[in-house]
Amino acid sequence: MNTLVGTLMVLGGLGLFFGVLLSLAGLKLKTRVDPRLESLKDILPGVNCGGCGCAGCNAFAEDVYFGKAEPDGCPVGGDELNQKIAGIIGVEIASAVRKTAYVKCIGNDRNALFLFNYQGVESCRAAVRLVGGGSKGCTYGCLGGGSCKKICVFDAINIIDGIAVIDNEKCTACTACVAVCPKNLIEMIPAASTIRIGCNARDGGKIIRQNCEIGCIGCRLCVKVCPKDAIEMDGALARISYEKCDNCGTCADKCSRRVIEKG
Amino acid sequence: MEFILIFISAALVNNFVLSRSLGICPFIGVSKRMDTSLGMGLAVTAVMAVASAITHVVYTFVLVPFELEFLHIIAFVLITACLVQVVEMYLKKNSPALYRALGIFLPLITTNCAVLGALLLNIDLFSDSLLRAVVHAVGAATGFTLALVLFSGIRDRMSYAPIPKIFEGVPIAMMVAGLMSIAFLGFSGMISL
Numbered sequence: 001m002n003t004l005v006g007t008l009m010v011l012g013g014l015g016l017f018f019g020v021l022l023s024l025a026g027l028k029l030k031t032r033v034d035p036r037l038e039s040l041k042d043i044l045p046g047v048n049c050g051g052c053g054c055a056g057c058n059a060f061a062e063d064v065y066f067g068k069a070e071p072d073g074c075p076v077g078g079d080e081l082n083q084k085i086a087g088i089i090g091v092e093i094a095s096a097v098r099k100t101a102y103v104k105c106i107g108n109d110r111n112a113l114f115l116f117n118y119q120g121v122e123s124c125r126a127a128v129r130l131v132g133g134g135s136k137g138c139t140y141g142c143l144g145g146g147s148c149k150k151i152c153v154f155d156a157i158n159i160i161d162g163i164a165v166i167d168n169e170k171c172t173a174c175t176a177c178v179a180v181c182p183k184n185l186i187e188m189i190p191a192a193s194t195i196r197i198g199c200n201a202r203d204g205g206k207i208i209r210q211n212c213e214i215g216c217i218g219c220r221l222c223v224k225v226c227p228k229d230a231i232e233m234d235g236a237l238a239r240i241s242y243e244k245c246d247n248c249g250t251c252a253d254k255c256s257r258r259v260i261e262k263g
Numbered sequence: 264m265e266f267i268l269i270f271i272s273a274a275l276v277n278n279f280v281l282s283r284s285l286g287i288c289p290f291i292g293v294s295k296r297m298d299t300s301l302g303m304g305l306a307v308t309a310v311m312a313v314a315s316a317i318t319h320v321v322y323t324f325v326l327v328p329f330e331l332e333f334l335h336i337i338a339f340v341l342i343t344a345c346l347v348q349v350v351e352m353y354l355k356k357n358s359p360a361l362y363r364a365l366g367i368f369l370p371l372i373t374t375n376c377a378v379l380g381a382l383l384l385n386i387d388l389f390s391d392s393l394l395r396a397v398v399h400a401v402g403a404a405t406g407f408t409l410a411l412v413l414f415s416g417i418r419d420r421m422s423y424a425p426i427p428k429i430f431e432g433v434p435i436a437m438m439v440a441g442l443m444s445i446a447f448l449g450f451s452g453m454i455s456l
Contacts, residue, residue: 006329014321014338018345029352055366062363 036088037065043084044074064089099173100191101156101166105142105183106198106261109162111213113137123147128182137211140201142185148177194247194263197231197240204236216259222251266398269389272454273402279377280410281440281447286377289368290411291436299364300415304408306354306369308401310346311378315400317342318382319393339382344373377407414443 040061048056052073054063063069064085072082072093079098086093118127118135124145127134134143144162156170157177166177168191178186185200197216201208205217218236230244231251238260240251252262279285286307293303318339326332351369354362362369372378381403389395417439426435 003331006331007334010325010329010331011334011337011341014325014341018341022345022348025349025352029349029356031352031356 034065037061040065040085040088043081043088045081098191099188100168100171101173101175101177101186102189102196103142103148103164103166103181104185104187104196104198104200105140105163106259107136107138107141107163107212107215108160109144112141112162112215113211118143118145123150125180125182133183138201138203138208138215140183140185140199140203141212141215142183147180147182148186151176151180190242192247193242193245195240195245195249195252196261196263197238197259198261199237199259202235202237208236214257214259217257219256221254221256222260225250225254266395268454269395269398270402270405273381273399274406274409275447276450276454278406278410278447278450279380279403280407281444282451283380284444285380286375286407287440288371289375290407290414290440291433293365293368294411294415294418294436296364297412297415297419299361300411301408302358302361303365303368304404304411306350306365307372307375307378307407308404310343310350310372311381311400311404312397314339314343314346314378315382315385315396316393317346319385319390319396322386322390335383335386336379339379340373343375343378343382347373377403410443414440417443 041058044057044061046057052060052069054060054069054073060069060073064071064073071085071089071091074081074085082093114135115132115137116135118130120126120130122145124134124143124147127143127145133139134145136143142163144159144164146157146159146164148164149157149159153176154170154172154174156167156172157164158167159165164177164186166186171191173188173191175188178188183200189196199212199214199216201212201215203211203215205219208215208217216236216238218233218238220233220238222238223231223233227248227250228244228246230241230246231238232241233239249262252260273279277283280287280290289303289307294300318335321338321342322332322335326335326338347370350372351362354365354369381400384403385396385399389399414436418436421435421439430438
C-alpha cells in the first residue's frame with residue numbers, strides 16, 4: 001500500500017513537474033505557424049496511408065504548402081477534398097473527372113475466331129509470345145489470359161466469355177492494368193461515359209470480317225450519324241472523343257457490327 | 264585523468280552503436296547525409312547530457328529515499344521524453360531545416376535505446392557521482408555522433424560504388440555497420456572500465 005502511494009506520488013509529481021516545465025518552454029519557444037498550413041493538416045483524412053507518396057498526411061500538407069506537391073495529390077479524399085485544399089492555398093484546379101479503365105475488345109469466345117486452343121500458362125504475357133501473338137485470330141484482340149485480372153488489387157476485373165471485363169464501380173483508375181496488358185487494349189476513360197467502342201483492331205474490313213463477327217470494319221457510319229462530331233476515324237478504326245460525346249447513343253443504334261457498346 | 268578515461272571508454276572502447284549495438288534505428292535511418300547525422304548526434308548529445316544529470320538527481324534524491332528504484336525505467340523515459348520535447352521546440356524555432364531533415368527521428372530520440380541505455384548504465388556504474396555520470400553520458404553521445412558521422416561519410420561514398428542490386432540500400436548499410444563494428448573491436452582492452 002505504502003509502495004503504491006509512493007509510486008503514485010513520485011510519478012505524478014515528476015509528471016506534473018515536467019509538464020509545467022514543458023508548458024513554460026512551450027510558451028518561450030513558441031513558433032508561429034501559418035494558419036493555412038494548420039487548416040491543411042486539419043482537413044486531410046489523417047490516416048497516413050502514404051498513397052500520395054509522402055510520409056504521412058502532415059508531410060503531404062507541408063509539401064502542398066511549400067508547392068512541392070500538387071493539391072490534388074491525395075487519392076483518398078476525392079474531388080471534394082482536392083477543391084478544399086486548392087481553396088486554402090489559393091489555386092484553381094479543374095474538377096477531376098472520375099475515370100475508369102476500359103478494355104477495347106468485346107470479341108468474346110462466341111463471336112471471335114480462335115486459331116488454336118491455348119492451354120499454356122494462364123497469362124496474356126506468356127500467351128502473346130506464341131506465333132501470331134496468341135490464340136485469337138485478331139492480333140489486336142483480348143486474349144482473356146487474365147494478366148490484368150491478376151494485377152488488379154481492387155478485384156475489378158473479371159474474365160467473362162474469354163475477355164476481360166472491368167467493373168466500373170470497383171475500378172479506382174490506378175492504371176495498373178493499362179501497363180500490364182501486352183496488347184495495349186486498356187484505356188482510361190471517364191467513368192460517366194456510357195458509349196464505348198469495343199474494338200482496337202486496325203486491320204480494315206476484310207481481315208476483320210474473317211476474324212471477328214463484331215469488330216469495327218471502318219464503315220464510317222458512326223462518324224456520319226454522330227450529332228456532336230465526337231467520332232473520328234483512325235485509319236480503319238473509329239475512335240470516340242469522350243470530351244465531345246454526350247452519350248446520346250445514336251452511333252450505337254446505327255452500327256451495323258454492334259461494336260459500339262451502349263452502357 | 265579518470266574523467267578522460269571514462270569519456271574515451273564510453274566514446275571508443277564501448278561505443279554505444281558499434282560495440283553495444285544501441286541506437287541502431289537512427290544509425291541506419293539518419294545517416295544518409297553528413298549534416299543531418301551531425302545534427303542528430305548533437306541533438307542526442309544535448310538530450311543525453313541533460314538527461315543524465317536530471318536522472319541522477321531524481322534517482323539519488325527521489326527514487327532511492329522512497330525505495331522506489333524499480334520505477335527508474337519509467338521515470339527515465341519520462342525525463343527523456345520531456346527533454347526531447349524541449350529540443351524539438353528549440354529546433355523548430357531556431358533551425359527549421361534541421362527539424363525537417365530529422366523528421367520522425369527527432370521525437371524518436373525519446374525511445375532511443377542509446378539514451379535510455381546510457382542512463383541505465385549510469386546507475387550501475389556511476390550512481391555515486393553526478394559528474395562522472397554526465398561525463399559518461401557525454402562520452403556515449405560523442406561516440407554515437409562519431410559512429411553516425413563516420414557511417415554517413417561511408418554511405419556518401421557508397422552511392423557512387425557499383426553495389427549489386429540486391430544489396431542496395433539497407434542491406435549494404437548493415438554490412439558496412441558490421442565491418443565498422445569489427446574495426447572498433449580494435450579499441451577493446453585498451454581501457455578496462
